[in-house]
Amino acid sequence: MPNPTNFRETxxxxxxxxxxxxxxxxxxxxxxxxxxIRIRVKPDEIIVSGPARVADRQLVGFxxxxxxxxxxxxxxxxxxxxxxxxxxxxxxGHVLLRGEWIPMVVRPSRPDSTTWLLVDRKDRVDAxxxxxxxxxxxxxxxxxxxxxxxxxxxxxxQLRMFEENVECKELHEHKQAKEYHFDGGFQPRDALSRxxxxxxxxxxxxxxxxxxxxxxxxxxxxxxxxxxxxxxxxIRSQKTKWGTCSSKGNISLNxxxxxxxxxxxxxxxxxxxxxxxxLNHSKEFWDLVRAHYPEVDVAxxxxxxxxxxxxx
Numbered sequence: 235m236p237n238p239t240n241f242r243e244t245x246x247x248x249x250x251x252x253x254x255x256x257x258x259x260x261x262x263x264x265x266x267x268x269x270x271i272r273i274r275v276k277p278d279e280i281i282v283s284g285p286a287r288v289a290d291r292q293l294v295g296f297x298x299x300x301x302x303x304x305x306x307x308x309x310x311x312x313x314x315x316x317x318x319x320x321x322x323x324x325x326x327g328h329v330l331l332r333g334e335w336i337p338m339v340v341r342p343s344r345p346d347s348t349t350w351l352l353v354d355r356k357d358r359v360d361a362x363x364x365x366x367x368x369x370x371x372x373x374x375x376x377x378x379x380x381x382x383x384x385x386x387x388x389x390x391x392q393l394r395m396f397e398e399n400v401e402c403k404e405l406h407e408h409k410q411a412k413e414y415h416f417d418g419g420f421q422p423r424d425a426l427s428r429x430x431x432x433x434x435x436x437x438x439x440x441x442x443x444x445x446x447x448x449x450x451x452x453x454x455x456x457x458x459x460x461x462x463x464x465x466x467x468x469i470r471s472q473k474t475k476w477g478t479c480s481s482k483g484n485i486s487l488n489x490x491x492x493x494x495x496x497x498x499x500x501x502x503x504x505x506x507x508x509x510x511x512x513l514n515h516s517k518e519f520w521d522l523v524r525a526h527y528p529e530v531d532v533a534x535x536x537x538x539x540x541x542x543x544x545x546x
Contacts (some may be wrong), residue, residue: 258307261390262293268516271296275307277315277542298374318543327431329359330543331441333495338431350432352440359440361432402505445469445489453487460526461506474545476502476537479509490544 258276263283271284271293282297297304328335337358343365344351351362432440446469453467465483472478478486485506491499504527512519524530 257305260297262290264288273297273300273304275304276312280304280308302545312546315542315546318546321543322546327436329441331359331444332492333498340431340530352436354431354444363432387485402534415425441492442471445492449487449489449491450497452499453485456500456503457507460504460507464507464510476541477506479506479513481513483510485510493544494541495536498533500537501527501530 239261254527258279260280260282263281264286265283266286268283268285270287271282273296274283276280280297282293284296306434327338329338330336331354338361339358341360341362343363346487347362347365349364353362431437437502440540449469450467457464463483464479464485466485468484468486469489470486472486472488475486476488476491487502487506491502505523508522508526511522520530527533527541
């Protein structure tokens with residue numbers, strides 16, 4: 235194991251070198267099983283990783299030799315993020331759902347209502363704002379960040395568990411559409427009268443609840459079809475990862491998958507299910523993934539080009 239003090243000193247020296255405009259912080263990682271040094275540039279960090287026994291100076295030297303490439307990549311990612319942020323602004327009044335920008339149609343308020351009502355109509359989302367005549371402020375409520383089910387639980391029981399665990403105001407069926415009532419994010423009455431659409435917090439809460447209802451069903455059907463065994467499924471709110479699988483067979487999926495096309499959701503689910511067999515990214519793992527999902531490269535390309543939109 236490296237001396238922690240020396241490693242921190244190395245990072246401190248290198249951080250001075252790397253404090254460049256538009257460059258996020260550099261993090262160093264040593265991994266058992268990794269055979270070479272790699273650099274991964276992300277919007278919020280630069281990761282320099284290498285084998286467990288690699289010298290600290292080798293990691294620093296590897297980064298220094300590729301500093302120009304890192305700077306260019308950071309600028310490119312920054313430009314892409316600006317374009318995507320602009321895209322979000324242009325798509326105001328739409329919700330990114332199942333890989334498509336679905337129009338949001340604002341309907342008349344319901345009398346005496348104090349919460350937004352969002353209804354998934356598949357080809358659109360109907361949004362019923364709070365009644366402006368109602369006095370007082372409207373505080374937001376936070377849904378459950380993590381919900382889990384077990385493979386040993388029947389699908390009907392799973393659905394009942396999810397409905398019982400939803401912490402929004404109401405949830406019920408209406409003309410084969412899901413209705414979700416949400417508070418409007420600390421907006422006073424006069425502010426609500428100026429709001430054309432639900433704020434981002436309210437929209438995200440709506441999408442989270444859709445994810446908690448729909449992703450477990452898709453996952454259950456897929457795992458049964460392919461014959462994988464798993465222990466528990468969690469719907470989480472990871473900041474960067476689409477999914478994870480633990481050594482105990484517990485799988486976590488990011489609720490933001492509900493924003494992705496069906497083939498991307500399927501790929502991520504298969505990817506994590508394959509980790510129940512190979513808890514690594516070995517050749518055997520990728521062979522298994524490709525056996526169940528041959529279009530891996532297509533999925534990777536989509537995730538690289540479009541995936542960040544789901545996290546904005």
